[in-house]
Amino acid sequence: MSDPFTHAKTILKILEENGFKAYIVGGSVRDYLLKRPIHDIDIATSATPEQVMTIFPVTFPVGVKHGTVIVRHENCNYEVTTFRSESGYKDFRHPDEVTFETSIFVDLARRDFTMNAMAMAMNGQILDPYGGRADLKKGILRTVGNAEARFKEDPLRQLRAIRFIAQLSLKPDRVMEKAITTCAPYIRHLAVERIREEMTKLLMQDAAPRGLELLLRTGLHTHLPGSQWLPRLECTLDVSFRWLDTEDERWALFLISSDCKNPDAFLKTWKFSNKTALAILSLMNAFQRRNQYEWDKLTLYQYGLETACSVEKIRRAMGHAFTSQEILTECWVELPIKSRSQLAVNGRDLCRWLDKKGGPWTGRLLEHIENKVILGEVSNDRHAIQRWLERHAFD
Structure with missing residues (x-):
């Protein structure tokens, strides 16, 4: 099997030839061990941002203050970050102080979960000081160090934990689950856009109910924006997200199955764009209309084929009788006009x-x-x- 890190290791080699240490870190190492598709490859190095920009001809200083430079090499972008330690998180997101370090082990100590605190050297050796590899084999998600401290630094890590549990079919470490219950109120300090982005990633997982179950069990859901409009959130555990494709469909299913009492207010509270909010509301309205009547020529024309097919997928996800896309398409083709x-x-x-x-x-x-x-x-x-x-x- 070809090495997915071949091109990235060229970056490591160049850095090491210039006297610096360098490793592939984070999610790409985790996904490699899980035999999952690898997307972004991040690199950590002992070189400072200025030294990285001196070594490579094409760079973009996207986060020099925090040690990050984008290196463009062989038509690919790599995020190269200096080894660092962090302290103080007054805004519940960014560290108040970043110190550049010379040890990869100090850098790994600041990371969120053990499975993300591994590093791969150029020769393929994996550094795993916190047992991330063993946790993956056991199917357990565990934080690096004190769980409450990790979640207070950035409360979004609680939602990331829930998303990873769904995405990778993991079980939460008992200490970590207790920490989510304790730290749940801190989620209120986050910008709603960050919460929405992470919730969307969760809902895009076919096993989303696995994560939603932990959301409910820890009480974290009660601190999310607009939770008062979701009286039956537990019903989301009984639907099958795997039948749905788009973010709009999955959010519509989430709100419908939760019996959302004020979808318009909910979507505004979560700061969805007008375009996305209208798309989700249209799906919900079409779903309610479909619950009362079968599709006929006029309603199919009114809502369009795409919306009709989405509604039927939502019905299927909820265990209702549904009309196949083939039948809807046949009816659509027979319409004398489409607009x-x-x-x-x-x-x-x-x-x-x-x-x-x-x-x-x-x-x-x-x-x-x-x-x-x-x-x-x-x-x-x-x-x-x-x-x-x-x-x-x-x-």
């Missing part, structure tokens, strides 16, 4: 034919004609529509 822009007439035609000035009436009449075309009661043809109009416009 008003395809209608053979427009408002100007109506004004000319009826010798009237434009106004709100044109929109209402166009909608009426649109419905007649969809139902097959009149052909989508200018002359056919004009003849129908002459007969029925004043009925």
Whole structure:
């Protein structure tokens, strides 16, 4: 099997040839051991940011204050960070003081979980001072050092723990779970955007209910924004997220299964973009409509094929009877038009034919004609529509 770190190890080699120590660190080492796909590869080094920028011709000083430089090498970007220790987290996110270090072991000591506190040398040797490899084999998630201290430094680590438990099918260490229960109120100090991003990552896991169960068990959910609008959050444990593809679908399922009492207020509280909020609300509205009636030509036309298919996937995820995408697609293909822009007439035609000035009436009449075309009661043809109009416009 080819080495996924071949190109990254070139960075290590160049740094070592210049007299510095360097290792691949973090999630990529963890995913390598789990035989999972590897995405971003991070590198830690004893070189300072200034020294890194001197060694490599193409760099981007994205976080020099905290020791981080992006190195562009062989058309790939690598985040290269100086070994460091940290102290003080007054804003519950960033350390008040960062000290550059010369030891990889000091650097690993500041990391969140044991599985993320491993480093790989250029020869493939893995440094694992906190037993991350053993924890992965046991399927246990455990913090580096004191769990409460880790969570007070950055309370988002609690949600990261919950997400990792779902993503990697892990069990929480008992000490860590107790620490989440104790530190749960600190989540209120976080910017809602950070909470939303981590919750979205959790909901994108097929095993999201595994993490949501811990969210409930520790009481962390009661400190999340808008929790008062989710009276049946425990019902999210009984749905199957694996049938869904998009973030909008998964958030809609989360809110529907939680029996969200004020989706609009919830989405505003969580600071979703207007576009995303409208997409989620549209799915929820279509779902409620579908609960009352089967899809017909008009509702399929109104909501569109994509929304209809998403609603049926949500129904399937909740264990309801659902209509297949194939059947919906067949019905969609048979529609004479797919949008008003395809209608053979427009408002100007109506004004000319009826010798009237434009106004709100044109929109209402166009909608009426649109419905007649969809139902097959009149052909989508200018002359056919004009003849129908002459007969029925004043009925």
